[in-house]
C-alpha cells in the first residue's frame with residue numbers, strides 16, 4: 001500500500017476549512033492523505049461535531065487556565081498517538097508554544113484570511129476592509145515561532161468591490177481559502193519543493 005500522510009486537524013470554530021479538506025479527500029481531489037484526528041481547544045466548536053458526524057475521531061482539549069506548554073504537551077501526545085505527519089491549523093485561534101512548533105518542524109500549516117504580511121492577527125478581513133485595499137486574499141504558510149509569519153506555500157487573491165461590506169468580503173476570501181488549503185497540503189505532501197530562506201521553491 002502506498003504511504004498515506006496522516007493529517008491532524010486543529011480547529012476552534014465552525015470548521016469550514018476542515019470540511020473543505022475532508023470533502024477534497026473524499027472526492028479524491030486531495031490524494032495520498034487521510035485525517036487521523038480532529039482536535040479543538042473548544043469543546044463546543046461546531047467543527048468537532050461535524051467531524052464526529054463524518055465518523056472521524058474528534059477530541060476537545062480545553063485549556064482551562066493551564067499553562068500553554070502543558071496544554072500543548074497533551075495535544076502533542078494525542079497527535080503522536082495518532083501517528084500524525086502533518087498538523088493543519090484550520091481556524092485554531094490559539095498561539096502554539098515553542099515546544100509544539102519544534103515538535104513538528106516544517107510540519108505545521110496555517111491558513112490566514114489575508115495576503116500576508118499584510119494584516120496579521122485577529123479580524124484580518126475587517127483590517128483589510130477598513131484599510132481600503134483593492135485586492136485581498138488568503139495565505140497558507142508553514143508555522144514558525146512568530147505569529148502569521150512562516151514561509152508562504154500558497155496565496156490566492158480576490159477583488160474588493162465598491163459594494164462590499166466586511167461579511168461579503170470575508171465570504172469571498174473564504175471561498176478561496178477552501179481551495180488554497182488543499183492546494184497547499186498537496187504541495188507539501190508531494191515533497192517536491194525546497195525552502196531557501198523565506199522562499200518556497202517548487203522543484204522542476
Ligand code: GAR
Nearest residue numbers: 013014015016017090091111112113
Ligand atoms: C478562517 O477564515 C481562517 O482563515 C481564520 O479563521 C477562519 C476559520 O474558519 N483563521 C485565522 O484568522 C487564523 N489567524 P473555519 O472554522 O470555517 O475554517
